[in-house]
Amino acid sequence: MYGGDEVSAIVIDLGSHTCKAGYAGEDAPKAVFPSVVGSIDQMDVDDMTSNEKNAAVDSKNNVKDSEKGKGKRKLFVGSQALGFRRDHMEVLSSFKDGIVADWDIVDSIWDHAFRECLLIDPKEHPMLLAEPSSNSQQQRERTAELMFEKYNTPALFLAKNAVLTSFASGRATSLVVDSGGGSTTIAPVHDGYVIQKAVAFSPIGGELLTDCLMKSLESKGVMIKPRYSFKRKEIQPGVFQTVDLDFTNTTESYRLYSQRVIASDIKECVCRAPDTPYDESSYSNIPMTPYELPDGQTIEIGADRFKIPDILFNPSLVQTILGMDNFVEIAPSVRGLPQMVIESINKCDVDIRRELFSSILLAGGTASMQQLKERLEKDLLEESPQAARVKVLASGNATERRFSVWIGGSILASLGSFQQMWFSKSEYEEHGASYVQRKCP
Amino acid sequence: MAMAFKMATTGMWVTDECKNSFHEMKWRKVHRYIVFKIDEKSRLVTVDKVGGPGEGYDDLAASLPDDDCRYAVFDFDFVTVDNCRKSKIFFIAWAPTASRIRAKMLYATSKDGLRRVLEGIHYELQATDPTEMGFDLIRDRAK
Numbered sequence: 001m002y003g004g005d006e007v008s009a010i011v012i013d014l015g016s017h018t019c020k021a022g023y024a025g026e027d028a029p030k031a032v033f034p035s036v037v038g039s040i041d042q043m044d045v046d047d048m049t050s051n052e053k054n055a056a057v058d059s060k061n062n063v064k065d066s067e068k069g070k071g072k073r074k075l076f077v078g079s080q081a082l083g084f085r086r087d088h089m090e091v092l093s094s095f096k097d098g099i100v101a102d103w104d105i106v107d108s109i110w111d112h113a114f115r116e117c118l119l120i121d122p123k124e125h126p127m128l129l130a131e132p133s134s135n136s137q138q139q140r141e142r143t144a145e146l147m148f149e150k151y152n153t154p155a156l157f158l159a160k161n162a163v164l165t166s167f168a169s170g171r172a173t174s175l176v177v178d179s180g181g182g183s184t185t186i187a188p189v190h191d192g193y194v195i196q197k198a199v200a201f202s203p204i205g206g207e208l209l210t211d212c213l214m215k216s217l218e219s220k221g222v223m224i225k226p227r228y229s230f231k232r233k234e235i236q237p238g239v240f241q242t243v244d245l246d247f248t249n250t251t252e253s254y255r256l257y258s259q260r261v262i263a264s265d266i267k268e269c270v271c272r273a274p275d276t277p278y279d280e281s282s283y284s285n286i287p288m289t290p291y292e293l294p295d296g297q298t299i300e301i302g303a304d305r306f307k308i309p310d311i312l313f314n315p316s317l318v319q320t321i322l323g324m325d326n327f328v329e330i331a332p333s334v335r336g337l338p339q340m341v342i343e344s345i346n347k348c349d350v351d352i353r354r355e356l357f358s359s360i361l362l363a364g365g366t367a368s369m370q371q372l373k374e375r376l377e378k379d380l381l382e383e384s385p386q387a388a389r390v391k392v393l394a395s396g397n398a399t400e401r402r403f404s405v406w407i408g409g410s411i412l413a414s415l416g417s418f419q420q421m422w423f424s425k426s427e428y429e430e431h432g433a434s435y436v437q438r439k440c441p
Numbered sequence: 442m443a444m445a446f447k448m449a450t451t452g453m454w455v456t457d458e459c460k461n462s463f464h465e466m467k468w469r470k471v472h473r474y475i476v477f478k479i480d481e482k483s484r485l486v487t488v489d490k491v492g493g494p495g496e497g498y499d500d501l502a503a504s505l506p507d508d509d510c511r512y513a514v515f516d517f518d519f520v521t522v523d524n525c526r527k528s529k530i531f532f533i534a535w536a537p538t539a540s541r542i543r544a545k546m547l548y549a550t551s552k553d554g555l556r557r558v559l560e561g562i563h564y565e566l567q568a569t570d571p572t573e574m575g576f577d578l579i580r581d582r583a584k
Binding site for chain 1: 444447448449451452453481484510534536538540542543544545546547548549550551552553567569573578
C-alpha cells in the first residue's frame with residue numbers, strides 16, 4: 001500500500017481536444033493545452049536552410065525527438081510551440097475514435113505537462129489519470145507500464161471519466177453525458193461502477209461542429225485566414241493595414257489547425273442550442289450577430305448560430321452542409337443526443353432506469369454550450385416513458401462544467417479515505433501491469 | 442472491488458451511535474428520521490440529528506442544510522388502499538448544488554459504508570434540491 005498523504009498528487013485528464021493537468025486538491029487545472037502536437041520529420045528538416053534559425057526557437061519551446069518506424073521526428077507540444085508556424089510541420093492527434101492510438105504523442109504530452117507546465121519531477125508524485133469509460137485492458141496496462149517504467153512514478157490510479165463526474169456531483173448513480181472535443185460518450189454509472197454494456201459513443205463532438213461551422217461559412221464566401229498568414233499593423237492611430245504573407249511550405253493540417261482555433265472561438269461566442277429542432281424556414285429571418293475575425297474583417301452569423309449546435313440533436317443536418325462529405329458515410333448510423341440517452345438507459349437493468357432518468361449529468365466542453373441543458377431536458381421529456389421524472393443537471397459555473405472530470409479527479413486524489421487506493425510501484429513490480437485491473441476497477 | 446465500496450468500507454468508520462439510533466428507529470419506532478454526517482478529519486460517520494416520532498417529513502427536509510451534504514433515513518408510515526398499516530424506510534443521499542465539490546465527493550464515495558451497516562432500507566433516493574426528495578416522490582415509491 002502506498003501511504004502518500006504528504007506529497008500532493010498530480011491529476012491529468014487527457015481529452016481528445018485539450019489536456020488538463022494540475023495538482024490534486026486545487027479547484028481548477030494549472031495547465032490546459034491542446035492534445036494535438038506538431039511533428040516534423042527529421043529528414044525534411046536537414047534539407048532546410050533555415051535550420052539554424054529553427055534551432056534557436058526550439059531551445060525555447062518544448063521540442064522532443066521521438067523515434068518511430070522508419071525515421072526520427074521532432075514533436076512540438078503546447079499552445080506556444082503549436083502557435084508558431086514551421087515549414088513542413090504536420091499537426092497530429094494521439095486519439096482515434098476516442099481512444100489513444102499513438103503512444104509516442106501521449107508520452108510527449110505527459111512529459112510537457114510535468115516538466116514544462118507543472119515543473120515537477122514525476123518520480124516524486126503519485127499520478128491520478130482520468131481515462132475514457134471504454135478504455136481497454138491493453139490500453140490501461142500500457143499506461144501503467146509507461147508511468148512506472150519511464151516516469152518512475154511512486155503510485156498511480158486510473159479513474160473513469162464518467163465516475164469522476166458522477167462523484168463530483170455527489171452521486172454514486174447517474175447517467176453521464178460527456179460531450180468533448182472529439183466525441184460524445186454516454187455512460188451510466190451505478191454505485192460508482194460504469195455499466196460497460198450500456199455505454200453509447202458518437203463521433204460528434206466540438207471539433208465536428210467547428211468544422212461544420214467553418215464549411216458553412218466558406219459556402220457563404222467567408223474564408224477564415226489563419227493567424228500566421230498575414231501581418232496586421234497600425235499605420236495611423238485606429239487605422240490598420242493587413243498584409244498577406246505567403247508560406248508555401250505550410251502543411252494542410254497546420255493550416256486547418258490554425259483555422260479551427262479561430263472557428264472554434266466563433267462557435268463559443270455566438271452559438272447556442274435552439275429551443276426546438278432547427279428548420280431552415282423558421283430561422284431564415286433570424287437577426288445576424290457580428291464577429292470580428294483576427295484580420296479585421298467583420299462577419300455576420302445568422303441561422304448557423306442555431307443550426308450548428310442542433311447537429312448534436314439531429315446529426316443528419318451535417319448532410320446539408322457543403323464540404324462535409326467525409327462525414328456523410330457514417331452519418332446514418334449516428335444518433336442524436338436524446339436517442340442515445342434513451343438507448344443507453346434502456347440497456348440498463350429495469351430497476352435503475354428511473355433513477356438514471358432523474359440524474360443525467362452534463363460534462364465536457366461541448367456540453368457547456370448555451371441552452372443545451374434546457375433543450376436536452378425538453379427533448380427527453382417528450383421521448384421518455386411517462387413515469388420517468390427527467391432531470392438534467394449541470395453545474396452553473398462554466399469552469400466546473402468544462403473541467404468536471406479533472407476537478408473530480410483533483411478532489412478524489414486529495415481525500416484521506418482515497419490514499420489506500422493507490423496502485424504503488426512496489427505492487428507493480430511484484431504483480432506486473434495487469435494488476436491495474438484489480439487496483440483500478 | 443468497486444472503488445467507492447472499498448473507500449467507504451476501509452476509509453470511513455461508522456460509529457456505533459449510528460447503528461444504535463437506526464435500530465431504535467426500526468424496532469422501537471422512537472425516531473421518525475435520522476440525519477447523518479461525515480467528519481472528514483476523524484473519518485467518522487456520526488449522527489447529526491434525530492427527529493421524534495411526532496415529527497414529519499417536512500421537519501426532515503428542514504433539517505438538511507442548503508450548502509452541505511448529509512445522509513438521512515426516514516421512516517414512512519402509511520395506510521394502503523386495503524387498510525393495511527405499513528412502514529417503509531427511505532435512505533436519502535443529500536448533495537445540494539451549493540455544497541462544495543469536496544463534500545459531494547466525500548459523501549458519494551463514502552455512502553456504501555453506511556448503507557451496508559443499515560439493514561432493512563427499502564428505497565434509496567439521491568437529491569440535489571428539495572424537489573428531488575418531495576413527499577409526493579416518497580409516496581409514489583412506497584405504493
